[in-house]
Ligand SMILES: [Ca+2]
């Protein structure tokens with residue numbers, strides 16, 4: 001009886017040790033060198049670099065291109081994110097005739113985003129409408145496995161695609177005013193590992 005209890009405790013200790021070693025190894029990203037060259041372990045942490053937002057305006061059914069250049073080598077890159085947001089103009093108040101002022105409803109606008117990487121791969125979102133009176137958003141997230149990206153091949157092509165821009169429309173739908181486009185904000189960020 002006593003011997004069996006000792007065996008159970010012994011097995012418990014072994015299982016705990018195996019779990020601890022597994023957890024420790026799990027903290028080091030795949031493909032990362034866990035040696036700093038001096039024989040000690042290196043603790044990696046994720047850092048984020050954010051570009052200043054790029055501001056622009058698109059007309060309905062048009063495309064515009066922004067080239068985003070990262071000026072220095074990025075070592076241990078883990079993710080690059082591109083996010084486009086827009087706010088449709090407020091509902092318009094107009095006085096088109098003798099009936100006095102009426103308020104029009106600004107129907108939502110549509111955008112999509114396409115990224116071409118420095119290596120020529122491309123990825124595109126669907127066209128997305130903002131919800132009425134709310135911010136619209138499309139984004140592309142590109143994961144990386146810690147590789148180094150050289151500064152001389154680090155130009156990212158960002159295509160902002162403006163689709164249909166819903167017009168300012170009166171309550172009965174008989175009167176409307178054209179919504180010819182919209183302004184937008186482009187956010188670019190990347191994550192990398194530092195120690
Ligand atoms: Ca609109």
Ligand SMILES: [Ca+2]
Nearest residue numbers: 089179181182
């Ligand atoms: Ca608009």
